[in-house]
Amino acid sequence: MSTEQGMRLRADAQRNRDQIIAAATQAFLDEGTEHPMEEIARLAGVGIGTLYRRFPDREALVRAVAQDNFGALADEARAAIAEEDTSWDALVRLLGRSRVLRLSLRLSLLSPATWHTIHDDPLIVRHRTDILELLDEIVRGAQTEGTLRPDVGTGDIAVLGTLLLRQGPGKEEMLTRALSLMLDGLRASPGTPLPGRSIGLQDLITSMQKT
Amino acid sequence: MSTEQGMRLRADAQRNRDQIIAAATQAFLDEGTEHPMEEIARLAGVGIGTLYRRFPDREALVRAVAQDNFGALADEARAAIAEEDTSWDALVRLLGRSRVLRLSLRLSLLSPATWHTIHDDPLIVRHRTDILELLDEIVRGAQTEGTLRPDVGTGDIAVLGTLLLRQGPGKEEMLTRALSLMLDGLRASPGTPLPGRSIGLQDLITSMQKT
Amino acid sequence: MSTEQGMRLRADAQRNRDQIIAAATQAFLDEGTEHPMEEIARLAGVGIGTLYRRFPDREALVRAVAQDNFGALADEARAAIAEEDTSWDALVRLLGRSRVLRLSLRLSLLSPATWHTIHDDPLIVRHRTDILELLDEIVRGAQTEGTLRPDVGTGDIAVLGTLLLRQGPGKEEMLTRALSLMLDGLRASPGTPLPGRSIGLQDLITSMQKT
Amino acid sequence: MSTEQGMRLRADAQRNRDQIIAAATQAFLDEGTEHPMEEIARLAGVGIGTLYRRFPDREALVRAVAQDNFGALADEARAAIAEEDTSWDALVRLLGRSRVLRLSLRLSLLSPATWHTIHDDPLIVRHRTDILELLDEIVRGAQTEGTLRPDVGTGDIAVLGTLLLRQGPGKEEMLTRALSLMLDGLRASPGTPLPGRSIGLQDLITSMQKT
DNA sequence: TATGAATGAGTATTCATTCAT
DNA sequence: CATGAATGAATACTCATTCAT
Numbered sequence: 001m002s003t004e005q006g007m008r009l010r011a012d013a014q015r016n017r018d019q020i021i022a023a024a025t026q027a028f029l030d031e032g033t034e035h036p037m038e039e040i041a042r043l044a045g046v047g048i049g050t051l052y053r054r055f056p057d058r059e060a061l062v063r064a065v066a067q068d069n070f071g072a073l074a075d076e077a078r079a080a081i082a083e084e085d086t087s088w089d090a091l092v093r094l095l096g097r098s099r100v101l102r103l104s105l106r107l108s109l110l111s112p113a114t115w116h117t118i119h120d121d122p123l124i125v126r127h128r129t130d131i132l133e134l135l136d137e138i139v140r141g142a143q144t145e146g147t148l149r150p151d152v153g154t155g156d157i158a159v160l161g162t163l164l165l166r167q168g169p170g171k172e173e174m175l176t177r178a179l180s181l182m183l184d185g186l187r188a189s190p191g192t193p194l195p196g197r198s199i200g201l202q203d204l205i206t207s208m209q210k211t
Numbered sequence: 212m213s214t215e216q217g218m219r220l221r222a223d224a225q226r227n228r229d230q231i232i233a234a235a236t237q238a239f240l241d242e243g244t245e246h247p248m249e250e251i252a253r254l255a256g257v258g259i260g261t262l263y264r265r266f267p268d269r270e271a272l273v274r275a276v277a278q279d280n281f282g283a284l285a286d287e288a289r290a291a292i293a294e295e296d297t298s299w300d301a302l303v304r305l306l307g308r309s310r311v312l313r314l315s316l317r318l319s320l321l322s323p324a325t326w327h328t329i330h331d332d333p334l335i336v337r338h339r340t341d342i343l344e345l346l347d348e349i350v351r352g353a354q355t356e357g358t359l360r361p362d363v364g365t366g367d368i369a370v371l372g373t374l375l376l377r378q379g380p381g382k383e384e385m386l387t388r389a390l391s392l393m394l395d396g397l398r399a400s401p402g403t404p405l406p407g408r409s410i411g412l413q414d415l416i417t418s419m420q421k422t
Numbered sequence: 423m424s425t426e427q428g429m430r431l432r433a434d435a436q437r438n439r440d441q442i443i444a445a446a447t448q449a450f451l452d453e454g455t456e457h458p459m460e461e462i463a464r465l466a467g468v469g470i471g472t473l474y475r476r477f478p479d480r481e482a483l484v485r486a487v488a489q490d491n492f493g494a495l496a497d498e499a500r501a502a503i504a505e506e507d508t509s510w511d512a513l514v515r516l517l518g519r520s521r522v523l524r525l526s527l528r529l530s531l532l533s534p535a536t537w538h539t540i541h542d543d544p545l546i547v548r549h550r551t552d553i554l555e556l557l558d559e560i561v562r563g564a565q566t567e568g569t570l571r572p573d574v575g576t577g578d579i580a581v582l583g584t585l586l587l588r589q590g591p592g593k594e595e596m597l598t599r600a601l602s603l604m605l606d607g608l609r610a611s612p613g614t615p616l617p618g619r620s621i622g623l624q625d626l627i628t629s630m631q632k633t
Numbered sequence: 634m635s636t637e638q639g640m641r642l643r644a645d646a647q648r649n650r651d652q653i654i655a656a657a658t659q660a661f662l663d664e665g666t667e668h669p670m671e672e673i674a675r676l677a678g679v680g681i682g683t684l685y686r687r688f689p690d691r692e693a694l695v696r697a698v699a700q701d702n703f704g705a706l707a708d709e710a711r712a713a714i715a716e717e718d719t720s721w722d723a724l725v726r727l728l729g730r731s732r733v734l735r736l737s738l739r740l741s742l743l744s745p746a747t748w749h750t751i752h753d754d755p756l757i758v759r760h761r762t763d764i765l766e767l768l769d770e771i772v773r774g775a776q777t778e779g780t781l782r783p784d785v786g787t788g789d790i791a792v793l794g795t796l797l798l799r800q801g802p803g804k805e806e807m808l809t810r811a812l813s814l815m816l817d818g819l820r821a822s823p824g825t826p827l828p829g830r831s832i833g834l835q836d837l838i839t840s841m842q843k844t
Numbered sequence: 845t846a847t848g849a850a851t852g853a854g855t856a857t858t859c860a861t862t863c864a865t
Numbered sequence: 866c867a868t869g870a871a872t873g874a875a876t877a878c879t880c881a882t883t884c885a886t
Contacts, residue, residue, distance in 0.1 A: 034322070052862080184396035221886075223885080224848090249877085257850075259878085260878095458879085474881090474883080478882090607816070671855075679871075680873060691856075
């Protein structure tokens with residue numbers, strides 16, 4: 001929930017901003033990014049005017065929420081690298097443990113319009129690049145360890161990761177099992193060679209720009 | 212694109228109906244289920260009044276599109292069972308090959324509002340039940356064959372299936388590889404036992420009602 | 423429910439026409455003259471196309487209904503004169519007894535738009551003129567009899583009559599009593615002279631054209 | 634044109650509200666309660682959004698106008714009691730003099746739909762009850778004075794009153810004469826006994842709930 | 845001729861955004 | 866600065882009327 005901006009805000013203004021981001025995040029997750037601005041202001045306990053003073057239009061708010069969440073996800077990736085013993089553990093943690101962060105990207109999936117809004121924002125691009133580079137570090141580490149099959153690329157993993165970033169039919173346990181199944185497919189010495197060639201970090205970044 | 216209704220429509224009316232469903236499906240996929248009704252009518256080449264004569268409000272249209280697509284998915288499952296040699300092949304085909312059908316379920320994911328619209332419709336419920344029962348047949352067949360690990364349930368597979376029903380970062384090849392990774396995790400004699408207990412057909416149906 | 427038109431219709435066409443008029447009369451009374459044309463067609467048991475073949479637009483239908491009812495009211499006035507022993511009795515009957523006919527004019531009161539529609543129609547004008555002339559005959563008769571105070575004009579009576587042409591708070595008995603009270607005020611040798619001068623037949627006709 | 638609500642509005646908002654009520658009252662009287670909302674907003678000199686902020690739909694506006702007018706009618710009844718020397722005079726004033734107020738109730742008569750909208754509103758019900766109780770006070774006073782025939786009830790008078798609450802063929806003078814005729818029928822020592830039994834306050838209230 | 849499908853102008857209503865208090 | 870009132874463009878939906886079957 002950090003400001004991510006150059007200028008510091010007065011304490012109360014910062015509190016308002018945080019409440020708005022929190023309310024918007026929740027509303028976007030529950031009701032989609034088209035949710036009425038006035039309702040978001042109400043949930044945040046501020047007037048609609050205050051919301052607009054901080055975020056000049058809906059796009060700005062969506063961007064801010066996305067920046068906030070992507071930044072947190074990058075932080076989580078750094079923490080996973082720092083705190084886990086092996087790269088495999090870091091990978092498992094990143095794909096599986098960060099419940100809240102997992103919600104992050106759902107934002108970008110809720111509506112086609114939102115995708116366009118988010119896509120080009122410089123700060124978001126930087127966070128995304130950070131995340132992918134951190135993931136790349138983990139992936140190569142795990143392949144060096146011999147725990148991750150060598151024919152997958154960082155992009156493959158990222159794809160699997162984004163697949164998990166949705167409400168499935170719902171239950172947490174289900175996603176946990178799905179993750180296990182996927183990780184079983186990722187372990188070194190798997191059954192079948194993968195089709196196509198490894199999707200690397202750069203492939204993924206390129207594809208995000210084009211899509 | 213079949214009518215799915217009791218009464219036959221006049222030939223031209225049926226054609227209009229089909230065009231509307233087709234246009235709406237496309238518009239919903241491209242732009243989300245909030246896309247302006249007038250634009251959908253225009254894409255279908257009919258007047259706005261014609262659209263509303265057939266579908267009294269947006270919900271009715273969303274429901275009709277969903278019915279159409281879920282029905283086609285059930286048909287595809289039946290075809291997979293009938294035409295593939297092994298249950299494993301049927302599973303691979305169902306998870307991976309039905310490009311168009313895969314788009315089906317994306318509809319239910321585009322917005323929380325859409326989910327509510329679709330959730331209780333009797334015909335959709337029936338299609339969904341059919342799909343799950345057909346999948347159950349495939350899963351048990353594959354386990355009998357010894358090609359599918361015995362500790363996964365139909366629900367586990369369904370979760371994986373829905374995970375694929377999204378635009379990932381985009382590319383088809385990426386999803387193909389992701390599927391391969393998943394299928395590797397599904398083959399008999401995997402590395403690790405799965406956490407929790409097998410998610411069966413009934414678990415899934417129950418969870419869909421509660422969520 | 424007579425045709426009131428030059429050309430005879432085929433038997434089934436006439437039946438359709440009558441059903442439409444009946445349905446429209448009922449719908450207008452129950453729901454107002456803005457009631458959807460399609461619903462009126464349905465009530466009449468015909469297709470919307472048939473309704474429009476007979477009545478090219480809503481105005482035509484409203485006019486036809488009004489013609490039908492005003493014509494019946496003129497008939498009733500003639501019958502009252504022919505069948506009642508005294509002019510006073512004819513007056514009482516006309517103001518009070520013609521339950522169905524009383525509903526006639528409510529049509530002209532339901533909406534300002536309807537009033538304009540009806541106002542200038544030649545056939546309606548003729549019916550209205552007939553009604554007023556018949557009423558004039560009754561009024562002068564009653565004054566000659568000495569049963570009606572001499573300082574009221576035909577227009578005064580007509581005003582009282584139209585006042586009754588509404589659903590009051592509802593009950594029939596209430597309107598009957600109201601009529602009695604009014605008639606008590608109309609009897610010869612009343613308490614107070616009326617303000618203004620007698621409103622005659624011509625005054626009323628003139629005022630209808632101007633309003 | 635008073636607010637009739639708990640919370641005070643900002644001065645400018647109150648002014649807008651009053652203008653809207655005034656414009657709507659006029660438009661409803663001239664053109665009926667189906668008159669386009671946008672036109673009403675224009676007449677009030679506000680944007681359509683402002684109208685909808687204050688009155689969330691047409692029903693709310695109709696209700697507000699009715700509340701406003703019925704309230705004013707109750708006030709007029711109170712003033713008549715307070716300011717007139719005799720109950721008879723109060724009755725005459727109430728039935729005859731309140732030009733503007735007389736228009737009040739026309740609102741409830743314009744369309745069947747409007748009637749439903751208004752019928753159950755608690756504030757309107759209270760105003761209506763107030764009006765009837767005040768009228769009851771006047772009626773009993775006039776009967777005690779000996780100026781009003783004893784065989785009429787408050788309900789009879791109310792029925793006469795509502796009969797006047799319409800545009801007759803139009804002219805003011807006509808209605809004045811009609812009122813005189815009615816009042817002549819109401820004076821003590823009339824010619825004929827009334828049919829049925831006196832319609833009392835409670836009869837009327839009951840009939841309003843049932844109709 | 846009867847039918848009901850198609851059309852699109854007309855209205856109600858919502859909600860993003862601006863602006864006065 | 867915070868607030869919430871005002872605005873009007875965008876959109877959903879209705880229904881009179883026309884036209885193909």
